[in-house]
Amino acid sequence: MVKIALFSDTLFDANGVSRFLQDMAKQSAYKDNNLHIFTSTKKRFSYLELENIHNVEPVLRFPMPFYSDLDFVLPNFFKLRRKFLTLKPSIIHISTPGSVGIYAKKLAKKYGLALVGTYHTDFPEYVYRNLPFKFTQSLAKAYMKWFYKEFDLILLRSSVYEDILVKEIGIDRAKLRVLKYGTDIEKFHPKFKDRFSKGDFGLPKSGFNLLYVGRLTKEKNFHLILELFKELNRLNDIKINFIVVGSGECTKLLKGVRNLYYLGKREGDELSYIYAMSDAFLSMSITETLGQTILEALASGTPAIVSSVGGQKDFIDEKYCIIHKNLNISQWRDSILELYRDSKRLKELSQNARKKAQMLSIKESYEHFIELHLMDQDID
Numbered sequence: 566m567v568k569i570a571l572f573s574d575t576l577f578d579a580n581g582v583s584r585f586l587q588d589m590a591k592q593s594a595y596k597d598n599n600l601h602i603f604t605s606t607k608k609r610f611s612y613l614e615l616e617n618i619h620n621v622e623p624v625l626r627f628p629m630p631f632y633s634d635l636d637f638v639l640p641n642f643f644k645l646r647r648k649f650l651t652l653k654p655s656i657i658h659i660s661t662p663g664s665v666g667i668y669a670k671k672l673a674k675k676y677g678l679a680l681v682g683t684y685h686t687d688f689p690e691y692v693y694r695n696l697p698f699k700f701t702q703s704l705a706k707a708y709m710k711w712f713y714k715e716f717d718l719i720l721l722r723s724s725v726y727e728d729i730l731v732k733e734i735g736i737d738r739a740k741l742r743v744l745k746y747g748t749d750i751e752k753f754h755p756k757f758k759d760r761f762s763k764g765d766f767g768l769p770k771s772g773f774n775l776l777y778v779g780r781l782t783k784e785k786n787f788h789l790i791l792e793l794f795k796e797l798n799r800l801n802d803i804k805i806n807f808i809v810v811g812s813g814e815c816t817k818l819l820k821g822v823r824n825l826y827y828l829g830k831r832e833g834d835e836l837s838y839i840y841a842m843s844d845a846f847l848s849m850s851i852t853e854t855l856g857q858t859i860l861e862a863l864a865s866g867t868p869a870i871v872s873s874v875g876g877q878k879d880f881i882d883e884k885y886c887i888i889h890k891n892l893n894i895s896q897w898r899d900s901i902l903e904l905y906r907d908s909k910r911l912k913e914l915s916q917n918a919r920k921k922a923q924m925l926s927i928k929e930s931y932e933h934f935i936e937l938h939l940m941d942q943d944i945d
Contacts, residue, residue, distance in 0.1 A: 566597070566599065568599060568653065568654040568656070569599055569654060569655075569658050569681075569935075569938060570601055570603060570649055570654035570656070571589075571600060571659075572604070572658070572659050572660065572665050573602060573603070573604050573659075573661050573665060573666075574604070574605075574661040574665045575604075575660075576602060576604040576606065576618070577604075577608040577609065579810075579831075579832070580811075581856070581858045582660070582661075582685045582857065584857065584861070585927075588748065588927045589602075589931050590615055590617055591615065592927060592928060592931035593617055594616065594617050597935075599935055600934075601654070603621075603648065603669075604618075604620050605621050605623045605638045605641070605645065606622070607623065607626065619648045619652075621640055621645045621648065622641065623636075623638035623640050624639055624640070624641050625639035626639070638663075638664060638665070640668060645665075649672060655678065656678060656680075657669050657670075657673040657678050658681045659682040659683075659716075660682070660683050661686070662688070662712045662713075666712070670712075674715075679717050680717050681716065681718045681938060682716050682719050683719070683722070683744065684713075684721055684722070684730060685722060686854060687726070687729075687852045687853075688709060689702050689705035689709060689733070689734075690702075690852045692704075693705070694852070695784065706733060706734055710735045710736070713734070716740060718937070718938075719736060719742070720741075720743070720934070721741055721742070721854070722743075722744060722746060722855030723746070723878065724743050725854075725875065725876050726854055726876060727741055742940075745929060745930050746855055746880060746925060746930060747925045748860040748930075749926075750923055750926050753840055753841075753860075753862075753865045754837065754864065755841050755866035755919060757838045757842075758841040758842050760837070761842075766835075766839070767826065768806060768808065769806055772824075773803075773804065773806065773905045774806050774845075775805055775807055775843070775844065775847055775901065776808045776839065776840065776843035776867065777807075777808070777809050777811070777846075777847050778836075778861070778862075779848070780811055780812070781809070781811050781816050781819075782813040782814055783814070783815070784850070785849075785852075786849040786851065789894065791815070792894055793898060793901075794807045794822055795822065796898050797898055797902075798822070798823045800902075804824075807825040808826050808828065808843060809827045810829070810836065812830055837865070840865035841866065841867065844904070844911060845867060845869070845870055846858070846859065846862035847869075847870050847901075848869060848871045849871075849897070850875060853875040854876045856871070856875060856876055856877035856880075859880075860922065860925060863919070863921055864918075864919065865919075866915045866916070866919040868904070868915055870886070870887045870897065871887070872890075872892065873888050873889065880925070882921070884917045885917040886914075886918075887914075
């Protein structure tokens with residue numbers, strides 16, 4: 566039986582990567598207990614307390630530059646190693662290239678264990694969008710190359726990033742595998758629409774609900790989303806509610822935007838309800854390594870309006886998405902208005918979204934995750 570120790574710097578944060586890891590942990594706990602997740606944070610996650618999640622409180626933490634809602638932590642390495650040695654894993658898997666990930670690399674080398682990782686986030690592009698200088702992007706790429714060069718296997722959330730890692734980061738293509746994408750199709754489900762009432766969240770009883778879930782930051786193009794909201798607000802004959810879930814540097818820009826309802830961070834059944842009661846989901850990001858929040862929306866029966874650029878390219882389709890090849894605000898505005906005025910098409914996209922998501926369960930993603938760790942001869 567394989568024992569995988571997965572190390573991550575983010576597990577209890579309000580983002581798609583965290584929810585994906587939480588879902589994978591639950592799958593393992595219910596199925597085979599092959600996957601154990603190690604992290605270091607002082608944050609608490611209200612409804613996820615599994616025996617295969619091991620948290621060691623950090624000795625130092627401070628907000629990350631450009632991501633005040635995320636922490637850089639310095640773990641208690643002795644406690645982290647003690648928990649790790651108790652598990653006696655055969656493989657180390659690193660989910661993030663932060664301080665926890667760096668320490669996990671040292672553990673793999675010290676104990677002669679196979680080293681696997683997942684490329685969850687396009688850090689060079691994120692750095693460049695916050696500090697738009699070529700040298701900062703080059704430094705980030707150099708760091709990624711240093712961090713991943715000794716890995717035996719690197720999993721990608723989408724095929725889109727295979728050429729990027731080979732050509733821009735310098736990773737050997739033979740080390741790359743694409744992990745089957747999926748989400749918890751029971752946690753994100755149209756049935757949650759009846760769990761709460763809009764009044765519980767201070768939302769209007771009527772109107773078209775346009776949802777954004779994720780970090781409120783530049784690299785997610787959230788500033789463009791705000792421009793889009795303002796553009797729609799110039800029209801007097803429509804009633805669109807802009808619902809925003811998440812946190813980040815752009816939170817301060819929300820004040821004064823009419824018809825905008827900021828719900829902050831949400832989790833559990835509340836988040837499931839917000840997805841399900843929304844009419845459409847909006848993502849203008851072009852730097853997604855997959856687009857987990859888009860999958861969550863589709864599973865909830867909520868069609869998505871998205872960019873054709875990024876990891877979401879692997880699964881988006883016009884049967885359940887409206888897809889844009891550029892970030893022209895007027896074109897995005899018109900596609901939203903089209904859905905707003907065409908209830909028949911909206912219903913068709915919603916039904917197709919749920920049908921697609923039913924083929925993308927987290928259970929199959931977890932099984933593929935374990936299979937990939939066993940396939941390579943150097944790891945088995």
